[in-house]
Ligand SMILES: Nc1nc2c(ncn2[C@@H]2O[C@H](COP(=O)(O)OP(=O)(O)OP(=O)(O)O)[C@@H](O)[C@H]2O)c(=O)[nH]1
């Protein structure tokens with residue numbers, strides 16, 4: 315009889331036989347576990363109400379079986395000496411009778427101590443089998459770092475390529491036991507689809523290259539396929555995947571970035587076939603935003619978008635691989651690594667949503683206060699890198715961060731701007747837009763974009779020196795449309811004209827209504843812009859409510875001179891008046907404005 319380790323006293327013979335039969339299972343090479351073995355373990359656990367653990371070696375043989383009590387199992391020792399940077403070559407799969415698959419402190423401790431290839435806990439709740447597992451990701455100063463992933467469905471778990479995973483863990487351990495390990499940039503290949511009616515594929519990939527480099531990856535090559543519709547399973551065609559696999563090997567790439575958003579299934583399938591981390595444009599943009607978010611609010615918004623994006627994608631091989639050494643797509647805002655435990659993600663999403671709601675309430679209060687003083691607001695919108703922040707700096711003599719990189723700005727900044735006639739306005743700078751902006755990001759940033767939605771006037775900044783400025787402009791309108799922004803009060807600002815030698819082009823552009831050409835950097839044309847803003851605001855009327863005490867009732871006559879009076883109501887405390895008037899007249903009546911009723 316093969317040995318059954320652990321607490322076998324008091325277990326009936328029939329059970330012992332069933333447990334012993336676990337030794338007869340084998341697992342195909344490279345696979346973590348089979349569905350039959352997992353199911354058998356769960357059955358015994360349910361009948362016996364005790365933990366069952368098996369050890370499986372890399373050849374797929376069961377090397378040990380152990381029984382514990384209802385909460386833990388004492389694991390057998392493994393023989394043999396191992397060097398510091400190798401795993402034990404054995405994985406431990408065990409059951410949790412409670413059905414809850416969360417790994418315990420003891421589970422993690424044995425993962426580190428035995429250096430298992432992985433440590434998995436299986437549980438069954440409502441007849442669904444789930445798995446959580448831990449892996450060693452790193453070693454620093456002789457201390458092993460681990461990460462737990464899950465809960466996953468049994469099918470998702472079985473999809474893992476254990477051979478590749480273990481080789482990557484050992485590679486990481488080897489890197490880190492060497493003294494001078496320098497973090498190398500991830501080596502990437504970009505992939506796109508060429509379709510009609512979209513951007514030119516080269517232009518789109520060029521932008522993706524900029525994004526990849528901003529995120530810190532090295533771009534080794536790019537490739538694309540002409541195809542009207544993406545393949546539902548692989549996004550690109552089967553043959554193209556094979557070609558990509560060869561290219562990956564030839565170039566030594568460890569990251570493949572797709573130019574379009576992949577479905578969770580496409581991403582998983584591609585990772586399996588390419589056996590490396592696969593990301594899409596959305597993940598890349600979210601990663602960049604996570605690195606760039608500065609304010610507490612922006613960090614929360616980006617993290618929320620990242621979590622919502624990653625929740626349906628957690629089963630991926632690439633995600634597991636990327637846990638080793640972190641890297642693009644796994645980095646949260648600040649120092650944190652992105653959470654990969656489904657349960658904790660759900661909790662965190664709830665937590666962040668509440669926090670954002672609170673901040674939003676504060677922001678609304680501020681906005682109301684501003685509205686009660688009715689200083690007109692102007693918002694900068696435009697494609698990323700168009701020069702919005704530079705223009706804000708020039709117009710308001712400020713020093714906000716502007717840089718020749720995508721997504722330099724994530725936090726809205728509002729500054730006082732004085733027009734030529736001395737009128738004060740508020741100018742707001744916001745996050746730039748980009749082609750295929752992840753919708754999770756738009757949703758998460760909706761609150762900050764409220765500043766834009768509610769502005770009295772929009773300045774649409776276009777970098778005319780960019781070859782794709784027309785396409786970029788279209789995207790800006792598209793995103794504004796998604797946000798339901800009213801674009802009637804908008805000035806088109808053609809920026810970076812210092813880079814344009816072609817006067818004819820400018821003359822042509824300026825035929826467009828309400829447009830102006832400037833250089834935000836040198837200041838050329840900015841005075842004219844200020845003039846145009848003043849004209850615009852003058853033409854615009856703003857609706858406000860006033861409460862005028864009876865002692866000042868002579869004011870009413872003045873109101874009729876400069877504004878449109880919609881209604882007057884005589885009440886005990888005074889006369890309530892609802893009027894529309896040009897913003898620069900507001901100051902005259904500001905002592906009578908009633909903030910809370912403004913714009914509601
Ligand atoms: N030559 C020239 N460069 C400019 C001009 N305006 C801005 N730039 C440069 O363009 C780059 C991007 O400027 P930003 O002001 O950061 O652009 P942004 O629109 O705020 O970009 P995001 O915050 O990333 O959306 C910087 O390197 C600026 O110096 C201009 O009028 N002429």
Ligand SMILES: [Mg+2]
Nearest residue numbers: 702703722723
């Ligand atoms: Mg900016």
